Amino acid sequence: MWGKIADMHISNHPTISINGVLRPTYVEIDLERLTENYRAIQQQVGAAMVMPILKANAYGHGLIEVAMHMQKIDVPYLGVAYLEEGLLLREAGITTPILVLGGIIGSQVPLFIKNDLTLTASSIEKLEHVDRAAKQVGKQAKVHLKIDTGMERIGVHYYNAKDFLKASLDYKHIEVEGVFSHFANADSLDLASAKLQLERFNEVLKFYEDRALPVPIRHIANSGAVLQLPESYFELVRPGILTYGVYPAGDIPRSVPVSPALVWKSRVVYFKVVKPGHPVSYGSRWESDHMVRVVTVPVGYGDGYFRAMTGKAEVILRGKKYPVVGSICMDQMMVNIEWDSAYNDDEVILIGEAEGERITCEDLAEWAGTIPYEVLTNINTRVPRVYV
Numbered sequence: 001m002w003g004k005i006a007d008m009h010i011s012n013h014p015t016i017s018i019n020g021v022l023r024p025t026y027v028e029i030d031l032e033r034l035t036e037n038y039r040a041i042q043q044q045v046g047a048a049m050v051m052p053i054l055k056a057n058a059y060g061h062g063l064i065e066v067a068m069h070m071q072k073i074d075v076p077y078l079g080v081a082y083l084e085e086g087l088l089l090r091e092a093g094i095t096t097p098i099l100v101l102g103g104i105i106g107s108q109v110p111l112f113i114k115n116d117l118t119l120t121a122s123s124i125e126k127l128e129h130v131d132r133a134a135k136q137v138g139k140q141a142k143v144h145l146k147i148d149t150g151m152e153r154i155g156v157h158y159y160n161a162k163d164f165l166k167a168s169l170d171y172k173h174i175e176v177e178g179v180f181s182h183f184a185n186a187d188s189l190d191l192a193s194a195k196l197q198l199e200r201f202n203e204v205l206k207f208y209e210d211r212a213l214p215v216p217i218r219h220i221a222n223s224g225a226v227l228q229l230p231e232s233y234f235e236l237v238r239p240g241i242l243t244y245g246v247y248p249a250g251d252i253p254r255s256v257p258v259s260p261a262l263v264w265k266s267r268v269v270y271f272k273v274v275k276p277g278h279p280v281s282y283g284s285r286w287e288s289d290h291m292v293r294v295v296t297v298p299v300g301y302g303d304g305y306f307r308a309m310t311g312k313a314e315v316i317l318r319g320k321k322y323p324v325v326g327s328i329c330m331d332q333m334m335v336n337i338e339w340d341s342a343y344n345d346d347e348v349i350l351i352g353e354a355e356g357e358r359i360t361c362e363d364l365a366e367w368a369g370t371i372p373y374e375v376l377t378n379i380n381t382r383v384p385r386v387y388v
């Protein structure tokens with residue numbers, strides 16, 4: 001199992017190139033941009049620690065490279081969703097504290113403790129299990145307690161939290177380092193739900209104050225809350241998508257200036273003239289009523305360029321936007337350039353900007369009927385990541 005994880009990691013890693021020749025379709029990540037975004041968030045949240053969230057291959061930006069960079073700029077904590085993501089980071093030599101945010105199963109617990117990964121405990125049973133495992137491993141387990149204040153995903157319900165917090169004080173092999181919750185609607189302009197969750201969280205946290213106990217690190221703010229709910233910052237904030245320079249929703253106040261770190265590019269690999277009455281691609285869903293020039297680009301839904309964007313997507317070629325025409329295939333797609341010129345090897349921008357034209361991951365999200373988060377995490381491992 002271990003060998004497999006390691007092999008998988010290497011084959012995904014980081015620039016898929018043969019003899020130094022990169023695949024013509026690739027993603028470019030600006031690490032300096034990540035630093036700027038991190039600093040802009042830090043500026044906003046004042047004394048609170050910023051824990052960048054690196055789950056799902058660092059929102060498509062490359063787990064290991066982003067973590068290496070974050071460690072280099074001395075971020076105090078990293079957040080991931082799964083044990084396996086934490087293990088990959090430890091294997092890569094990342095020594096920064098790592099909180100695994102997601103739910104866990106019992107057999108995973110010893111691996112957390114052995115690899116200094118901070119656990120999320122979301123029930124008394126889990127705490128008991130962690131305590132037993134920590135005793136066996138012979139090491140303290142570091143734990144953050146998860147309170148469910150309205151997301152109904154994981155965590156002890158806020159109305160049952162007192163027993164949970166009380167119980168957490170009794171385990172000899174557990175250090176309760178943090179206590180946290182998660183917003184369901186912090187990216188909404190209507191903040192009533194988020195404020196209710198925050199109120200419930202504050203109510204739960206009184207447990208410590210009432211008993212004059214030291215208060216663990218408290219956290220609840222995701223990107224949406226960083227942007228519009230300063231009273232939720234506490235000692236730590238957990239921005240994911242904002243770290244990568246993308247806003248969690250189109251209409252949210254852009255109170256922290258960040259900009260995208262990711263550009264997605266490809267190249268023209270074929271040029272032809274298509275006559276009217278000759279439909280393009282699977283299902284013959286598109287044809288022109290006049291002669292057009294059509295280029296083929298080696299990217300498709302097998303790379304994470306959603307097929308659902310068929311009929312809507314555009315790309316930038318030679319500083320101008322052109323429509324993708326016909327069904328998006330698994331590995332290729334066609335672009336109608338009317339009677340403009342283009343040549344094999346010309347750069348094609350899928351996400352990014354050139355000469356004043358701009359295509360954002362929000363645009364792709366709209367064309368695909370999804371959210372920017374899914375656009376980023378959907379760019380799969382067949383697409384090499386290049387770091388600049």
Ligand SMILES: *Cc1c(COP(=O)(O)O)cnc(C)c1O
Nearest residue numbers: 053101182222223238239240241
């Ligand atoms: C994904 C996640 C975050 C980050 O969310 P963004 O909206 O990307 O900022 C924070 N906390 C938890 C528990 C998460 O699952």
